[in-house]
Amino acid sequence: MEINDTQENINEELLIQTANEGNLDSFREEFLDLHPYDQAQFFFKIDKEIRLKMYYYLSPKEVADFFEMLEIEDEEYKDILAEMEPKYAAEMLANMYADNAVDLLNKLGKDQTASYLTIMDKDAAQEIKGLLHYEEYTAGSIMTTEYVAISQNQTVRSAMYILKKQAPTAETIYYVYVIDEDLRLAGVLSLRDLIITDDDTMISDIMSDRVVSISVGDDQEEAARQMRDYDLLALPVVDFQNHLLGIITVDDIIDVIDEEASDDYSKLAGISDLDKMDKSPFTAAKKRLPWLIILLFLGMFTASLIGRFEDTLSQVPIVAVFIPLIAGMAGNAGTQSLAVAVRGLATGEMDESGKFKIILKEAGTGIVTGAICGILVSLVIFIWKHDLILGLLVGFSIFASLLVATIGGSLVPLFMHKLKIDPAVASGPFITTMNDITSILIYFGLATMLMSYLIQ
Amino acid sequence: MEINDTQENINEELLIQTANEGNLDSFREEFLDLHPYDQAQFFFKIDKEIRLKMYYYLSPKEVADFFEMLEIEDEEYKDILAEMEPKYAAEMLANMYADNAVDLLNKLGKDQTASYLTIMDKDAAQEIKGLLHYEEYTAGSIMTTEYVAISQNQTVRSAMYILKKQAPTAETIYYVYVIDEDLRLAGVLSLRDLIITDDDTMISDIMSDRVVSISVGDDQEEAARQMRDYDLLALPVVDFQNHLLGIITVDDIIDVIDEEASDDYSKLAGISDLDKMDKSPFTAAKKRLPWLIILLFLGMFTASLIGRFEDTLSQVPIVAVFIPLIAGMAGNAGTQSLAVAVRGLATGEMDESGKFKIILKEAGTGIVTGAICGILVSLVIFIWKHDLILGLLVGFSIFASLLVATIGGSLVPLFMHKLKIDPAVASGPFITTMNDITSILIYFGLATMLMSYLIQ
Secondary structure (H helix, E strand, O other): OOOOHHHHHOOHHHHHHHHHHOOHHHHHHHHHOOOHHHHHHHHHHOOHHHHHHHHHHOOHHHHHHHHOOOOOOHHHHHHHHHHOOHHHHHHHHHHOOHHHHHHHHHHOOHHHHHHHHHHOOHHHHHHHHHHHOOOOOEHHHHOEOOOOEEOOOOEHHHHHHHHHHHOOOOOOOOEEEEEOOOOEEEEEEEHHHHHHOOOOOEHHHHOEOOOOOEEOOOEHHHHHHHHHHOOOOEEEEEOOOOEEEEEEEHHHHHHHHHHHHHHHHHHHHOOOOOOOOOOOHHHHHHHHHHHHHHHHHHHHHHHHHHHOOHHHHHHOHHHHHHHHHHHHHHHHHHHHHHHHHHHHHHHOOOOHHHHHHHHHHHHHHHHHHHHHHHHHHHHHHHHHHOOHHHHHHHHHHHHHHHHHHHHHHHHHHHHHHHOOOOHHHOOHHHHHHHHHHHHHHHHHHHHHHOHHHHOO | OOOOHHHHHOOHHHHHHHHHHOOHHHHHHHHHOOOHHHHHHHHHHOOHHHHHHHHHHOOHHHHHHHHOOOOOOHHHHHHHHHHOOHHHHHHHHHHOOHHHHHHHHHHOOHHHHHHHHHHOOHHHHHHHHHHHOOOOOEHHHHOEOOOOEEOOOOEHHHHHHHHHHHOOOOOOOOEEEEEOOOOEEEEEEEHHHHHHOOOOOEHHHHOEOOOOOEEOOOEHHHHHHHHHHOOOOEEEEEOOOOEEEEEEEHHHHHHHHHHHHHHHHHHHHOOOOOOOOOOOHHHHHHHHHHHHHHHHHHHHHHHHHHHOOHHHHHHOHHHHHHHHHHHHHHHHHHHHHHHHHHHHHHHOOOOHHHHHHHHHHHHHHHHHHHHHHHHHHHHHHHHHHOOHHHHHHHHHHHHHHHHHHHHHHHHHHHHHHHOOOOHHHOOHHHHHHHHHHHHHHHHHHHHHHOHHHHOO
């Protein structure tokens, strides 16, 4: 359900009017009172000329606060950054949380990134450089270095003092990480723990030393799984020696979960980059055509396979009538198995050790569904066409196709997972076409064998 | 990537050994040191006899802490609750966060819920009863009443005092909600705001009075969208007079996002309840058969349609060769449009006002992709079969089928959305079969018209 609540929050006309009148104070008062998300919505929606004024009305830090909430195309980010003075843009980047600044810089070219880093405040540039080299989709690529860390040999009182000092810049203050002398992650405590504990208690007495953490090179999906399972608001990221490198916050994980789900979904539908709405039929067609053209050639291959059975077709044309039924059933059974395997791998419910068992289970499922659908279709055709042989031909083809499709639908993603390829790449359309081909071979092979019985 | 980190955290053997030896203290020390998620994993994995001992070793409150982290089938919840003494189970339910207790009770029958509520602590029972009547999938159904609320006419010092007192039972203390004399939601502040502000500051001076909130009857997806867009850790739920009724916390929203994505995904694949791994081929088959059998009958209908063209088929059997190609292309183009529309509606990027524009855009996309694929296929068939008429027949059929499929694929979910039906119900298999039928009608209709040219 879509309710455009954000509209109510923004008094657009008033903002545009005060900006045009050059009424700095009124504009600032009205604009800075908005939630950063609403500020971002307004900022992106209005004309460039008003945005140009806003760069004078607002400090780079104030722009940074809502810039992180923008959700726009890479090209649009480039255009907007080009509107700003380079010095202003660099200062804004320095004022963003490091992980978000890195996200943004990754969308720009290397040259532009380098030039912003050169004119930026040295400390901020250092922090951003440290994060820039992590590979996409790893835990490292979505972590931030703005966390609160303390040592265990202090009291709650001094920990609270450190926390208060770091609160304005830390991305979250709701978890405090405890590190030892070698900067290794030793424990964790929540702000809740700090607040309900007596001021003179030692940190080492109240911290939990079983910290859920993730390796910097691990997949971001694994980070999402851990934060979901353990209900965490932040997850510490460590290197192989358990040094604390950064934290991942829950708002970034929500984006990861959204992205990954959308990604699996679009691959099942055979379409790339579903998340961004296309503005014209041509950009939409560009995303869909690659899949359609590949399918076209796979379909031509299927056609050429059927072409080999032209003899059978011309002698028993009734056989053609059931082609879509058999191919469709096989395609769908395969997609079901594929979906189960892809989701199972994504949520971590399906693990390496159980692979053989899963294939066996899918084969069993194929036998059960195939037998039931096969018998059903045989009966219906027998009643409808009064032709037992034809009924048995279609029924047995459905049984065999469903069995093959079910096994194939789970084997392919498991095999890809083994090869460290994202199993969702084995997208719906491919599985469907693969099953078109096998089911048609089974069906026409049988039909040709039974031809003498089918000609009446 | 799946790493079974949880295994490392749990010293299963030691726990089982101490439990069997009746070594209460060692068991408690080792077990209570675990993260609740790991406790839940252990609890569900071990034999019933050890669980029965655990009910003596652990207090109902201690069991409640990890019971909320269990993710098991409804039947399994029933079995486990049946293992406990009713009084023990009721006390455990009373110690859970109210929203989680309600979730659990909703899985049991009405009789059992009523009996637990009768023997439960009165206050807890009252709180749970207040939440039980909200409809599933609404904001009300996932909210909790354990939030921290204060009035604006007090200082930061006294607010911190209230917070500390409520910290042990509140589900989150990281947001504090400000209510007026009539219990209406007046403002919000974060614990971060409280911590960095001087103790004598008035709450009214630092609270934000533009609170993002959601109506109790709104869809939980809308709550998820707001929390994602505004990067919130909790979202207040209000009635139509803006009275604060409860809050939704981010951990519940992550589950909602996961569920909804999984739901859309399974409907696209034509399979129900994808999220729970099936233990046997029979339970798996039970989930998949309804879709397969409906498709079977739709497929029989398609077959009967083709059956009407038996004349055409027997005179130009080559026509049959391209059935899977045309049906497959139409099916896939329709699924692509469906996916775009369903995701667009789910993320709120596609709104009511833009519907007509979307249909137009999809029609444009259909014309572009259809024309390109149609021309391509005509050329390939002309080169392959040296038959211009056949090439044009298949090419034009693909063009027309893709156009119809693209428009249909977006019209159907938009229409369902208008009727307040979840657009994802227009699942992949149905759109595919619908497009099988229209594309075959187009193809055979044209083939019959052109028959005299095709017979050579």
